[in-house]
Amino acid sequence: MKDPTQxxxxxIFEPNTSTWQYIIADPATKDAAIIDSVLDFNISTSTITTTSADNLIDLAKRNDYRIVYILETHAHADHLTASKYIQQTLLRGGNPKPQICIGKRIEQVQRTFATKYHINEAEYVSIFDKLLEDGEHLPLGKLEIEVLHLPGHTPDHVGYVIGSNVFTGDSLFLPDVGSARCDFPGGDATALFKSMMRLLTLPPDCRLYSGHDYPPNQDGRTEPRAFATVAEQREKNKHVHDGVTLDEFVQWRTQRDATLGEPRLLHQALQFNIRAGQLPSASEHGHRFFHVPLKVPEEAWTWGIET
Structure with a gap:
């Protein structure tokens, strides 16, 4: 007999960006939430497609779920969110409007990247339906979602507790992957360590569902895995297992981050995701654009300038 509290x-694993997407439902009422959806993007052709998002919608339909929330753990830098597309598709199908939700500190992230990419306030202010506080509770049928602020990877990062499960986003990865980088604006290795410790003080059998997995890896795993228990993480997580100190983690994470290149979809993802997946405004010719920085060697700075 199923536990009604769970x-x-x-x-649902999206292999091109190694992202775990989730649908979580109350089995009694069929109310459901989608966490960290992916919109497919081909960087070589700058083309958006919706296969991954449509698969989520189809799964919900097959199970007679009513999607009431579309939840984001943070403003992702490695994939485009499908939040707006899913919301609008469900509305066109005659379904009630699900709320697109994210942690309230998204406003800090929006201001930072709107300035960098020259995005008008009208395209991102109040674009999310609900901004969530640490400790806030959302009803999901007869169940409840608790919001955990888990900063470090990004300042806006939150996790979602539902029953004995936590959907941790990028605040903690599988034990053989470890932890996420902290070198984006507003990232903080000390804050990430404290966020991970908050998760690792939960009951030992609590399942921590990750935002990503990256098989194959050095331990030989060839299939993606969605979760590990708190007990497993405390014993085996290669970056924050029991006995690792704050100073040790911060020193290692800072040194490691200094060697990393930027994510492949960094600029496209950030511009898209601070808009909750709303398309950029069309130009007078009907085109939509991302700003992508041009890196020019210093010795060539006079190209095109007459002397």
Missing amino acids: PEVHP
């Missing part, structure tokens, strides 16, 4: 959890 949700149905559907992990």
Whole structure:
């Protein structure tokens, strides 16, 4: 007999960006939430497609779920969110409007990247339906979602507790992957360590569902895995297992981050995701644009300038 205090959890792996997407549902009422959806983007052709998002919608339909929330753990730098597309598709199908939700500190992230990419306030202010506080509770049928602020990877990062499950986003990865980088604006290795410790003080059998997995890896795993328990993480997480100190982690994470290149979809993802997946405004010719920085060697700065 199923435990009525526990949700149905559907992990859906998107291999191109190594992202775990989730549908979580109350089995009694069929109310459901989608966490960290992916919109497919081909960087070589700058083309958006919706196969991954449509698969989420189809899964919800097959199970007679009513999507009431579309939840983001943070403003992702490695994939485009499908939040707006899913919301509008459900509305066109005659369904009630699901709320697109994210942590309230998204406003800090929006201001930072709107300035960098010259995005008008009208395209991102109040674009999310609900900004969430640490400790806030959202009803999900007869169940409840608790919001955890988990900064470090990004300042806006939150996790979602549903029953004995936590959807941690990029605040903690599988034990053989470890932890996420902290070198984006507003990132902080000390804050990430404290966020991970908050997760690792939960009951030992609590399942921590990750935002990503990256098989194959050095331990030989060839299939993606969605979760590990708190007990497993405390014993085996290669960056924050029991006994690792704050100073040790911060020193290692800072040194490691200094060697990393930027994510492949960094600029496209950030511009898209601070808009909650709303398309950029069309130009007078009907085109939509991302700003992508041009890196020019210093010795060539006079190209095109007459002397």
